[in-house]
Amino acid sequence: MSLSNAGTRGTDGQCILCGEQGWALVVRAEDMEYACRPGPFDLVSCAGCGHVYKHPMPAPEEIASLYPPTYYTVNKKSPLYLDGRIYERKLLKDAEKLRRQTQGLNIRSIVDIGGGDIQRLIKVKEAFGTDVEAIAFDLQFEQEWIDRAGRHGVRVVVGNVETDIENLTDNGHDLIVMRQLLEHLRHPEIAVRNVYRKLRPNGIVIIDTPNRGGLDYHLWKRKYWGGYHIPRHFHLFTLPSLTRLMRDAGYHVYDQGYLPSLGFWVMSLRNQLGLNSARRGKSLWEFLYFKNIPLSVFFILFDWVRIRLGFQSSNQFIVGQKREPSPANAARHEVKGSQQFSF
Numbered sequence: 065m066s067l068s069n070a071g072t073r074g075t076d077g078q079c080i081l082c083g084e085q086g087w088a089l090v091v092r093a094e095d096m097e098y099a100c101r102p103g104p105f106d107l108v109s110c111a112g113c114g115h116v117y118k119h120p121m122p123a124p125e126e127i128a129s130l131y132p133p134t135y136y137t138v139n140k141k142s143p144l145y146l147d148g149r150i151y152e153r154k155l156l157k158d159a160e161k162l163r164r165q166t167q168g169l170n171i172r173s174i175v176d177i178g179g180g181d182i183q184r185l186i187k188v189k190e191a192f193g194t195d196v197e198a199i200a201f202d203l204q205f206e207q208e209w210i211d212r213a214g215r216h217g218v219r220v221v222v223g224n225v226e227t228d229i230e231n232l233t234d235n236g237h238d239l240i241v242m243r244q245l246l247e248h249l250r251h252p253e254i255a256v257r258n259v260y261r262k263l264r265p266n267g268i269v270i271i272d273t274p275n276r277g278g279l280d281y282h283l284w285k286r287k288y289w290g291g292y293h294i295p296r297h298f299h300l301f302t303l304p305s306l307t308r309l310m311r312d313a314g315y316h317v318y319d320q321g322y323l324p325s326l327g328f329w330v331m332s333l334r335n336q337l338g339l340n341s342a343r344r345g346k347s348l349w350e351f352l353y354f355k356n357i358p359l360s361v362f363f364i365l366f367d368w369v370r371i372r373l374g375f376q377s378s379n380q381f382i383v384g385q386k387r388e389p390s391p392a393n394a395a396r397h398e399v400k401g402s403q404q405f406s407f
């Protein structure tokens with residue numbers, strides 16, 4: 065049976081949050097962004113708790129085929145590619161924000177998981193001071209990235225956060241960062257448990273991931289929402305479901321909230337207008353790209369104001385703390401639902 069003939073309900077799923085097998089179709093679509101493989105692909109919602117996940121879940125050996133050479137992180141022609149001064153400024157602001165978020169904690173060792181070209185971690189290391197240990201952890205590293213890491217005193221460690229994390233030290237790290245990574249994993253519930261083991265007591269993990277709840281989500285949820293990122297997002301959380309994932313893994317929720325989501329506004333509009341993410345074409349709508357500064361500022365401010373007014377955006381963060389073995393010694397810090405300023 066081809067996917068296009070597949071039903072809209074089934075009982076062969078596997079919810080990572082509640083274990084329920086029943087599901088209902090949420091969206092069925094092709095890869096509108098890169099046409100990496102013939103589709104369509106399905107996202108479904110759990111009949112028990114509503115968690116949204118890809119169905120069927122790709123096998124591990126299929127995953128590389130979902131990221132073509134035209135993917136925006138490695139393709140300078142992509143309308144979503146960021147580099148140069150704008151990118152540097154974003155990384156600097158993110159690093160400074162991380163420093164503020166972790167004030168009062170003793171940070172001696174930082175791990176960035178899935179951070180790609182190392183530039184993000186270099187800025188973080190600069191913000192925290194050069195005597196802090198900085199480790200980039202990823203599936204693989206290009207030689208250029210390894211050379212860059214060497215120049216800036218960053219260690220590179222190869223591994224897989226879901227299946228092969230033993231190259232990191234148990235109880236060895238104070239701050240672990242996973243930005244826009246969880247949704248790309250087959251088993252985020254295993255990843256956050258693995259990370260928990262690697263944190264020192266009172267250490268924290270900072271996670272950003274899409275949120276099914278921004279205005280752009282509500283406008284485009286039937287098909288074109290950029291947060292679906294079909295077929296590369298395998299799990300899509302809400303703030304309560306992400307909280308559940310973290311608490312089930314043993315974390316204390318140290319902080320959480322929403323972040324401006326420029327990316328999904330631009331991607332949703334591009335999907336709706338039939339523009340792909342591989343390269344900018346000749347359409348009059350091609351002003352919808354990341355390096356269009358007025359456009360980016362507009363969407364960031366728009367989401368930021370909405371968050372301040374108490375609305376959700378399509379990007380969220382959670383900070384989980386490992387409070388063991390003596391919770392009484394943990395830094396007392398209640399969830400304040402703070403808003404952060406980010407892309």
Ligand SMILES: [Zn+2]
Binds near residue numbers: 083113114
């Ligand atoms: Zn469920």
